[in-house]
Amino acid sequence: xxxxxxxxxxxxxxxxxxxxxxxxxTLERVATALEKANPGKEQLEPTxxxxxxxxxxxxxxxxxxxxxxxxxxxxxxITDEESIILYNVDFSIVGD
Numbered sequence: 001x002x003x004x005x006x007x008x009x010x011x012x013x014x015x016x017x018x019x020x021x022x023x024x025x026t027l028e029r030v031a032t033a034l035e036k037a038n039p040g041k042e043q044l045e046p047t048x049x050x051x052x053x054x055x056x057x058x059x060x061x062x063x064x065x066x067x068x069x070x071x072x073x074x075x076x077x078i079t080d081e082e083s084i085i086l087y088n089v090d091f092s093i094v095g096d
Contacts (some may be wrong), residue, residue: 007053016027031087046066050083
């Protein structure tokens with residue numbers, strides 16, 4: 001008997017087709033607002049925020065160039081719908 005994966009359930013489908021895209025759009029708006037609020041601040045390196053289907057959680061990949069992020073996304077088969085690249089965000093204040 002095979003185990004049903006989260007993305008194969010109705011709840012998973014709702015999450016990946018509705019909740020996650022809304023979350024990504026919200027993060028994009030937050031990033032844009034932060035960039036406008038801090039126009040003179042030194043730009044931080046880009047950070048990739050993505051949903052890891054294997055871990056079933058939101059993850060980040062940072063301290064990289066945009067080219068490294070693109071390579072990471074390709075290597076891990078992360079789609080545009082599952083991820084966003086943010087700038088000027090300091091994740092050091094976010095707990096585990």
